Ligand code: PSU
């Protein structure tokens with residue numbers, strides 16, 4: 001597989017230094033310009049400041065890039081009509097010379113190809129509300145069950161059906177580890193009323209659990225659910241009616257498939273007058289820092 005590495009990722013790989021993968025769908029489909037580009041640069045710097053190297057992943061004109069140079073990141077964040085690519089369509093995008101932003105699933109695949117085992121994002125895709133009739137389950141979930149990458153996210157977004165998302169992950173053998181608390185974080189809110197299946201309070205344990213799974217020959221990764229900092233959170237009683245409204249608009253307008261998540265995020269941004277975006281930025285940055293620490297622990301363990 002032909003992969004183009006950024007100069008800093010090449011150097012980090014050559015010296016076996018810790019690397020943290022970052023997705024690009026959050027830039028192209030998850031946040032409005034110009035905050036998307038600003039945030040992507042801030043998150044990369046957070047990772048450097050925390051002692052690891054950032055590797056933002058995207059397909060650009062048919063080439064898989066692991067690590068983007070600053071000008072490439074800027075261009076991607078402003079480009080129109082960038083595809084959102086996941087497991088099903090990443091190969092087709094590469095084969096046809098297309099440009100695509102990678103979802104959590106696609107970023108995991110690329111990270112693994114590049115030998116990177118830690119990946120920070122905002123929230124993963126999951127089982128959508130109403131999945132019993134729409135069958136809308138994100139490709140991110142089965143990816144966690146088969147590709148050995150640690151995904152650090154702020155839990156699953158409250159636009160999803162969290163109990164069903166947890167059930168799916170349990171059935172498929174994915175460890176869901178809340179960092180430093182008992183409850184599953186719910187993206188914009190630090191707490192939910194669901195207990196997380198696992199809890200760990202230090203990054204060394206997370207790295208050891210991953211290495212142990214690998215030693216046992218178990219496929220797949222781990223989902224590390226890191227709560228949003230309390231000062232940045234939006235309480236669920238404020239958000240619940242907004243999410244319900246966004247969901248009902250999506251239903252009425254017949255939004256389906258990969259358009260659902262970007263539609264909901266955009267409507268919630270509008271309905272909260274931008275507050276959802278501020279929270280989203282804070283939690284991604286928080287996840288980047290934790291991911292950098294986990295990457296360092298893993299590097300130390302794997303030698
Ligand atoms: N979380 C965010 N913003 C995003 C996404 C998640 O805060 O933009 C993106 C991720 O790329 C994730 C994707 O993989 O949404 C899930 O899309 P879907 O529900 O269509 O699988």
Ligand code: MN
Pocket residue numbers: 136137138139257258260
């Ligand atoms: Mn979906």
